[in-house]
Amino acid sequence: AQKITQTQPGMFVQEKEAVTLDCTYDTSDQSYGLFWYKQPSSGEMIFLIYQGSYDEQNATEGRYSLNFQKARKSANLVISASQLGDSAMYFCAMRGSNYKLTFGKGTLLTVNP
């Protein structure tokens, strides 16, 4: 069974500062993928970044980077230079040997001006 844990129900950050959203996972699969999605109030889940379990480099996509620590089973999302439009729910998710994407409970990020 796969499990995703996001321990921060809510986070606040000042505009233009960096913020880290935590994610830990549990799986018995050797090969798996980790994802971060953003869900604004409109409801649509927007893909942000992906990290494969065998990737040696941490993934980066623009202002998003994934701090992958395999031994600790953590996949934290780092957002640099926060913008007001970054205010949203953020979900960590993983896919292992099956086709199901398993999500955490999410973190509500609020960016203050």
Added chain:
Amino acid sequence: DTGVSQDPRHKITKRGQNVTFRCDPISEHNRLYWYRQTLGQGPEFLTYFQNEAQLEKSRLLSDRFSAERPKGSFSTLEIQRTEQGDSAMYLCASSPRGSQVATNEKLFFGSGTQLSVL
């Protein structure tokens, strides 16, 4: 690429009524997923289609739920005899064609249908 489209965006119904939601995936995508998201939770897997074949249904999908994907294009999710516990956001997602599901397969989500059962 017009994205994944879901209709309606909002549905209010009375307990015991039947409801049907529609999902139009991205045209070249052969896989289609339904997820359910309740308040304060992440999306939970309901069911999955590869083309027109429904390959798995979650235990969350009781006998009152049925999903179809005729001709491997759009999909419908029907809930019969709705209950208040069915109130949730129903999300549809699609992903590109391929013979094997890969761990890096990215899902493209629609904006969801918000169901409220009174």
